[in-house]
Amino acid sequence: MSKSKVKNIMKSKNAVLIFDVDGVLAAYEFGKRNHNACSDEEWQKMFEDGSVYKNARPIKTIKKWLKKYSNTDRVFVCTKSYTEAETEDKVRFITENYPIKTENIFAVKTDEEKLDVLKKIHTDIFPDLKEKYIVMIDDTISVLSNIQENSNYSTVHISSFIK
Numbered sequence: 001m002s003k004s005k006v007k008n009i010m011k012s013k014n015a016v017l018i019f020d021v022d023g024v025l026a027a028y029e030f031g032k033r034n035h036n037a038c039s040d041e042e043w044q045k046m047f048e049d050g051s052v053y054k055n056a057r058p059i060k061t062i063k064k065w066l067k068k069y070s071n072t073d074r075v076f077v078c079t080k081s082y083t084e085a086e087t088e089d090k091v092r093f094i095t096e097n098y099p100i101k102t103e104n105i106f107a108v109k110t111d112e113e114k115l116d117v118l119k120k121i122h123t124d125i126f127p128d129l130k131e132k133y134i135v136m137i138d139d140t141i142s143v144l145s146n147i148q149e150n151s152n153y154s155t156v157h158i159s160s161f162i163k
Contacts, residue, residue, distance in 0.1 A: 078117045081109075115151060137160075
């Protein structure tokens with residue numbers, strides 16, 4: 001197996017980085033002694049009762065990496081949200097903890113739609129950029145595989161940030 005070149009792509013001044021939230025920008029530790037606080041069905045109700053991300057922990061490694069290598073005009077978020085309340089909560093968490101602009105945050109209803117967002121960013125904002133410089137950072141293998149199999153964009157699993 002050859003050595004990955006994706007870190008060099010991510011460090012390039014041309015790179016456009018698109019981050020997921022849960023498990024990437026926010027530690028996925030919502031339960032008291034498990035990763036989840038509740039079932040997927042109960043998750044939506046939690047946002048009606050208040051902010052789920054109020055006590056979420058941002059990832060120090062990502063914050064340091066963004067400070068060192070990124071241009072805030074080229075950093076985006078694409079996250080799956082079930083409700084508008086969840087999206088609002090995530091946007092507040094992201095903008096309070098990372099140098100990411102509100103207008104650079106996209107919410108989708110399904111994992112498959114993440115590829116559509118990458119295409120939109122590429123087509124609408126960076127149309128002359130080589131596809132390899134559009135980089136999705138996620139923790140869900142099926143999301144990354146869908147992008148890999150249906151585009152020429154680059155994909156990075158969050159574990160690449162672990163030293």
